[in-house]
Structures are given as C-alpha cells and as structure tokens.
Amino acid sequence: MTNTAVETPTPAAMKVSDEVAIQISQMNKWYGQFHVLRDINLTVNRGERIVIAGPSGSGKSTMIRCINRLEEHQAGKIVVDGTELTSDLKNIDKVRSEVGMCFQHFNLFPHLTILENCTLAPIWVRKTPKKEAVETAMHFLEKVKIPEQANKYPGQLSGGQQQRVAIARSLCMKPRIMLFDEPTSALDPEMIKEVLDTMIELAEEGMTMLCVTHEMGFARQVANRVIFMDQGQIVEQNEPEEFFNNPRSERTKLFLSQILGH
C-alpha cells in the first residue's frame, strides 16, 4: 500500500505550483470503534485538481470533511494553507474562511434569498461592506449564469441551479481551496452538465480543488490526479489517463469495471 504523494506533470493550461496547499499526514479517524480513516497521507499543491473516487462507505466524504473540520480527526496531522487543524477554534475559523465547500444536497439557506445566501458570510465573517458584498455576489452569480434569480428563494430553483448558487456562495468568500462532496449525486441527469461546466471553468482558472465524485468523464477532463479509496484507505492514486487505462490494484480494477462497465 503506497500512498505517498505522487508529483504529477501538469497539463499545459492549468499550472500547479510547488507551494503546498494541504498536507495530511498519518491521519486516522474513528467513529466509536469503527476505524473510518486509516493512515491517510496526502499532499495537495496549489492549483491541483484532485478527484477522489471509491465505493460508498470508503471514507471519501469523511476525508474531505476533515479538511475543513466538519469532522474531527483523532490522530495525525492536517495542515491547510500553513494552519494546522487542532481544537483551537481560531485556527478552525481561519481554515474554514479560506476553504469553500459544496455539498451533495446544496445546503442553501432556505429562509434567505439567493443574493442573501451569497452575501451572508462575506458580510458577517469577512466584515465586507454590504454594497461591496452585493457586487461580489452578483459577479459570481453571473459567473455561474444565474444572476436573474438573485431575488428568488432557493426553494424556487431547480437542483442544478441550487448547486450553482452553492458554488457561487462559496466563491464569494474568495476561497483558496474548494472542496466538492459529491456535488452532482443528487441531480437529474439533465442538470449534471450545467454544474460540471461551472466546475470545469473554475478548474481552468487555477482553483485548488478536491472533488469527491462519480463523474469519471469530469475526472478525465479536469483532474491532474485521481485518488481511489477503499475501506478508509487510499488504495491507488495516479494521473487520470493511467488510472483509467492501466489501473494497478485489483480493487481499483473491480471498481472501474463496475462503474464503467455499462
């Protein structure tokens, strides 16, 4: 089981710097007696786009949720942007304001309009003046192509639109890293593309991204590393081409044959 960081050559359009964005070393986590994450080692450089795949229950979501401490790890070390995640609330708040996250079920705030969803955190966490926050929010809503919905409520939007709002909401905090936790799993097939397009655009601008997803087409197109997890461990990681065409471990081969087999 080799899970040291592999330095990958960069696709020409999207540059990866040598600067380390996230460093996870010897990280372990338990739910009661259950060992969910076992000896995770992962280094993510700035500008890298990583897709994490694996069967359900393999710990993919738990791992990326540890990066902004929605889950607490019990052993090992996680350093995000030079800040180590400990029980120190100041560090946690600092990391959370630098790391954006999108969830499978969007988790927009249903009692606030789209615009308010986007301006809330900049105004209350970053202390941005309201006018400026609204301008930023409109900028990112235009970017995800739904500025005309700004004064509606989340309940009035389709799933794909809601997920794009969720992405815009994260971007309004000007994060240096984006985490995606199965962003398209709750969407109708017709809406998956609009969300993936937004994510591709984001990747092309050089955002550091970690994405748990089953969209293998997206992984091939955007990722510069694919990580395969099973039973709480990183089983294999490689460049997308190699990963899909020439998987090394038996577990990976089985997984790929099952999801690409039809």
Place this chain on the structure above:
Amino acid sequence: MSNTHADTVLYVRDTMLEQQAPPSSTVGPVGWAKDNLFSGWLNTALTVLSSLFIAYLLYRLIPWFVSPTWDGSSLSNCREILDGHEGACWGVIRDRWQQLLFGFYPPELYWRPILTLVLLLVALAPVLYTDYVTPKLLYFSAAFPFLMPWLLWGGTVWMPLMAAAGFAIGFAVFTLVSRLLNAGISISVAAAVAVLWWVLLAAPVANGIASVLPLALEPVASRDFGGFMLSITIGVTAIGCSLPIGIVLALGRRSDLPLVKILCVGFIEFIRGVPLITLLFVASVLLNIFLPPGTNFDIILRVMIMVTLFASAYMAEVIRGGLAALPKGQYEAADALGLDYWKAQRLIIMPQALKISIPGIVSTFIGVFKDTTLVSIIGLIDPLGLANGIRADTAWNGIYWELFIFIGAVFFIFCFSMSRYSMYLERKLQTGHR
C-alpha cells in the same frame, strides 16, 4: 392527425395541445359545494342533518342572547323585565364591566392602564409587522418594559430608569471586558455587575435622585390590580420573557458543555414535572420564608416570575423540537462558511427553527395567557376571581352564564388574534416549496 394506429409502434405528435379551462361544474362556489358538501348520498344526508341541527341551536340560543336586560339593576330586576321569558341578564355586565377589566384600580386612574395597553400595541407593532412599521419604533419597544411598570404601579420614574440603567451598565461592562477575555467570561462578568447594581445600588440611587427631582405618578398597590388588566399584565410579561429564556434553555440543552446541559435539562424537567399551581403557592407562601426578613417582594412580581419560568420550560422544549427538525446540512453549511456558533445560531439556525416552531410557540403563548386565571387560587383577583366576588353580591347572586360568557369572549378575542397572527406569520415566512 395524430392518431396511434394499433398496428404500428411509430407515433409522432405534430401539434402540441393548448391549455384548456377546467369544466365549470368543478370550479367556483358550485364546484366547492359539490366537492365538499354533496359529493355522495351520505355526505348530502350529513350536510342536511347538520344544517338542521345548527338551525335549531341558533333558534334556541339567539332569543336568549338578544334579551332586553341591559338596564337591569339586579337579577330580580332582570326577571321582572323578562316577564317569564327565558333570557340573559346582561345588566350585570353593564354594572360591573369596569371591575372585570380593571379590578379595584382607582377609577380616576383608569387612563393609566388604558394608555399602557395602547402603548403596548404601539410597542408590538414593529415586532409583529416588520413589513409595514418603521424599525425605528423598535427603540420604543425596548423602552416599553420599563415604561409599563411605571404607568401601572406609579411611584417615582427613577426606579424603572435605574433598572434600565442596569442593562446599560451590563452592556458597557461586556464591551469593555470582551476586549480582553472571551465572550463567555465577559457575559458572566457583565451579568454579575448588573445584578450587583440592581440589588445594591439601584434603589438608593433612585431614591437619591428622586429626592432632588421628584417625578412621580400616584402609586397604586398590587392588591388593587385585578380583572383583565391583571391577566394581561402577567400574560404579556410571561409571553415576552419566556421566548428568549426558552431559546437560551433550548440551546443549553443541546450544548456540548456538560455543566450547561445538566443545568438546563434539570431546570426544564423540574419545572415541567411540577404543576403551575404548586409553583404559584411557592411564590405566594414559601418564597417569603427563604427571603431575608423585611424584604417586601411584590406578590404580582413573584407570580410573574413563576409563570415566566413555567412558560420558559415549555417554550424550550417547543424550540428544541424546531432545532431538531432542521437538517444537519444547515449547521454544516454555516460552519463551512466560517460562521461562529453565535452567528450561525442567529443568522441561520434560529430564524429557521423558530419558523418551524411557530405553531407550538403560539400554543404555548395561548396556554400561558389562559393559565393566568390560576392566580385566583392564591388570592389575586383575576376575571374568574372577580366573577365569584360579583356573585357574592346579593344583587347578582345566582348569575353564572352571563359573566363567564363575557370573560370567555374577551379571552377568545385575545387568543384568537394570537392564533390568526401566527397563521399570517407562517404564510409570510413561507419561502417557496422545499
């Protein structure tokens, strides 16, 4: 010509259908009646039977209600007026309505409770109707809790002002201390300073200023309070205070800090496990035993505190229900955006949890308001206590229905308004389908 042929599978629609109006017999009043009243022979029969029953009830009741006894000066006088017919004796309401509303409050000072009620409505307006009333009026709403006791009880104006000053002092201490220490400690220090101020300094300072600048209303003793004025005073205080205390208790019960959690669970379960009447007896009798001798702790104030605590415990559980109903994703999204605990509670969690709990909260409000009638047990003269007193008068001995119908009707007006308001609020906060 888009016909499907049984012998081919191929089918292509070449014209899209326009929207059409529904059949006229299914819409409008006729459609409604057909759907709801006459949808089958059984429903038709039930409709006819219940209409007959309602008609019979009204036929018997209306003559009783519409009875020419408004001027009756006593029960026997009413009977003379009615001259053998059945009918209500409304003379008792004409004779005693002021007492039912104000108790034994001095009649020449009736303007004070009336003004208080009007100001109460003014103070509530910006809270209840945020869309129509300027938020500037909220300053008045904040001042009202100090204005209300002064208008009702009278006495020097400096006492309520010094009570208000306690909050200002606490807030000032909090802002100063929070620069140096964390929020939890700052709140405790500020609360301690405020309590010290109220207990030790507020009264002497108020008396001191009053001796220089006496601005006072004629004092009215608590034993003169009664009727609906008493019910509303206790009810409004308990309703107003129980919501914030309930929120704090609900949050405390879900807290990760074991001490906070145990205290809140203990309080809630104790209060919910004891009947309100027991608490009222504690307020009226036992509290004096525990308080230092010589302290004169107003009976209405004691009852208010007990009713408030009682309502808060129920309120806490109602709000906890709302909190539990929120999807975990809302907490996670708030965390992921970097909002700290208090900001997340204030901006994300509470607005939604309270909205979910509106029916429960308003039920608790209504329950508390009606429970204020229990104070007659410890000798305060609420409307029901007054009704008994009025019947003890030889002129009105034997009157039941008229008094209780009047009291019930007034209570109904208040409770029904609360219920309607909650429905309005729910509609207003409805933001799309989820």
